[in-house]
Amino acid sequence: MIKRKRAGGSRSMVRKVEKALRIAVAKTIEEHRLSGDPIVVWKNGRVIKIPASQLPRAKAGRRHGVSA
Secondary structure, three states: OOOOOOHHHHHHHHHHHHHHHHHHHHHHHHHHHHHOOOEEEEEOOEEEEEOHHHOOOOOOOOOOOOOO
16 A cells, blocks of 8 residues: 655755755756856747846855856
């Protein structure tokens, strides 16, 4: 018989996945900012290219392994 985890356990997994995605996005934005490559996003039904010069800097202490 297969035991299923309670619903409360899946909330914890969702939080872990969301945290991992936030870290990955922050790292990617920082890497693009440092390399000078633009970020491409979908906004209001259109593809928008954001130049690296307009990308926000990583907050101090939250660089997630990206070296300057």
